[in-house]
């Protein structure tokens with residue numbers, strides 16, 4: 001616990017970007033998520049922590065309706081993005097996912113060139129009108145993802161040929177190229193070595209100036225390092241949600257305290 | 266093979282590493298035995314394959330070489346074109362009987378010129394050195410080139426009789442000729458002399474691949490032209506129909522369909538259809554396409570439709586397997602950047618599954634190419650001498666198919682057809698090999714999975 005450098009805790013804004021109310025998720029008969037109420041702030045890094053299988057990924061995937069692709073999943077309750085219910089029948093999940101980007105646990109670049117990996121999103125959303133504009137997006141996205149210097153000479157080489165850490169940053173660049181408003185990350189560093197992890201964490205902190213970032217992590221140190229707000233999940237319940245510093249130094253719920261002191265998990 | 270439950274002898278782990286203990290010896294023995302079984306099994310398979318190939322090639326290769334008689338032929342205008350107009354419609358009135366006379370005279374003259382005596386042989390026996398097809402060969406040539414009438418052809422190649430051809434290929438001997446009503450030893454002696462004099466010889470026979478089938482008495486003239494065209498037309502029908510339908514069905518079932526009772530039922534039935542004996546599809550084709558829909562018999566379109574029905578499940582199953590093998594993370598990645606389901610399938614999943622889909626497709630096509638039974642039922646075993654027309658109309662003309670041609674040749678009486686059937690099998694095998702090679706190349710090409 002000693003290496004937890006609880007970083008600056010200035011939450012720049014108190015504007016809520018996403019609000020979840022009474023969210024329930026069932027996988028068949030398995031009630032995986034119970035009564036979750038959360039307000040995720042704009043331009044803030046929010047961490048979801050909790051033991052394995054407690055529903056962190058499930059809730060994260062509710063936020064961009066990736067759970068729609070799981071046949072057995074059923075979501076109840078309301079989740080609003082800028083006040084609009086994303087589970088409204090009129091909402092097209094494809095449009096939603098352009099606004100709420102996602103980075104997955106395992107780096108999953110397309111088996112295409114680095115350039116095409118980044119350019120794919122802007123292309124299908126019609127964000128650019130010319131090749132040079134597209135080149136610009138590719139460059140800025142790679143720069144934001146701190147990958148530009150490493151790959152600028154080989155944009156045509158396959159994205160799958162990069163190292164694990166580079167691949168994950170490529171996936172982050174791909175996600176931000178579509179200019180989302182929220183970036184969801186599901187354990188983005190679990191397949192990375194400590195150096196790559198540090199790079200990605202630094203990146204997340206920079207991204208905060210433009211997006212609202214939600215990161216799932218099983219590492220409490222990571223949550224402490226990168227997030228301003230932390231939500232602790234346990235057995236499908238949202239146990240505690242608040243300022244990261246408060247959660248780690250002064251948890252209100254005994255379960256949270258047990259978890260962060262290493263007694264459950 | 267390995268007996269995991271066998272309790273280790275007590276203290277066996279304590280022994281020297283330099284001495285194999287009982288259990289290790291047993292395991293090693295089992296491993297050696299298992300390798301031996303594998304080698305034996307593979308040897309049996311290879312031997313069977315070698316025996317098959319040797320028997321087919323030794324029987325079939327001679328079909329690609331044919332004995333021809335090369336003689337100068339006078340084409341008298343008074344016999345072949347009485348009108349003198351060189352109008353092929355008028356000239357067509359002269360039948361092969363008229364040309365036979367011209368040929369007989371030319372042959373007699375050529376034999377006399379080389380000093381080959383035909384004493385004691387009837388005129389019929391001399392003519393019998395040539396194929397009954399020879400007059401038709403000359404007639405077709407003259408009708409195609411009316412200007413040659415009235416001139417003399419210095420060297421014209423005529424098919425030798427099948428028995429004579431067989432003599433030079435070792436199928437017919439002097440002894441067998443004595444018992445054979447179709448040929449006499451004297452004829453064979455003359456044939457031998459003609460060969461020595463340079464009037465007769467074997468050469469590569471393109472007509473075996475390009476010519477149409479010939480009647481029972483003329484194996485030497487029979488070719489695979491109509492059968493190859495028929496098979497080609499059917500493969501085009503199968504490809505054009507089963508690739509889009511098969512891929513669409515596989516993509517829908519694998520990527521879009523909800524899992525419920527009905528899709529389960531469809532899945533089970535596709536698997537069952539792949540196992541249905543092919544002749545059943547022939548009966549279906551006869552009932553539906555010919556009797557009900559009124560399509561013509563013996564037509565490549567019907568054959569192609571029947572083979573499409575047969576091939577579809579055999580394409581859908583490997584296509585689904587190929588789609589299933591695409592890692593789900595790719596789908597997540599595409600959906601994650603806001604691609605629609607269709608975009609994720611067509612931009613990412615399908616290209617990755619393409620090598621598998623294409624391989625399945627080509628293996629399905631190869632099976633269809635070799636399929637015989639259903640085609641027999643829809644009349645493709647007919648005797649067809651006219652080439653089907655060009656596409657697409659030719660799809661409705663009568664034709665045969667390669668495997669059916671093999672079948673019908675093996676049922677004929679003249680021993681010359683045994684060689685033809687084996688030769689046809691070689692052609693079929695070559696086509697199959699080409700298709701498999703294409704499958705391998707395509708797989709290599711698309712499988713740059715980075």
Ligand SMILES: Nc1ncnc2c1ncn2[C@@H]1O[C@H](COP(=O)(O)OP(=O)(O)O)[C@@H](O)[C@H]1O
Pocket residue numbers: 027030032050051052053054055056057058059070072
């Ligand atoms: N696709 C799925 N189908 C069925 N059950 C699932 C699926 N995904 C997750 N679950 C279940 O939901 C619960 C929460 O899982 P998850 O959200 O992945 O946990 P976490 O990410 O916190 O480790 C677990 O009990 C898990 O078994």
Ligand SMILES: [Mg+2]
Pocket residue numbers: 056057058
């Ligand atoms: Mg998870």
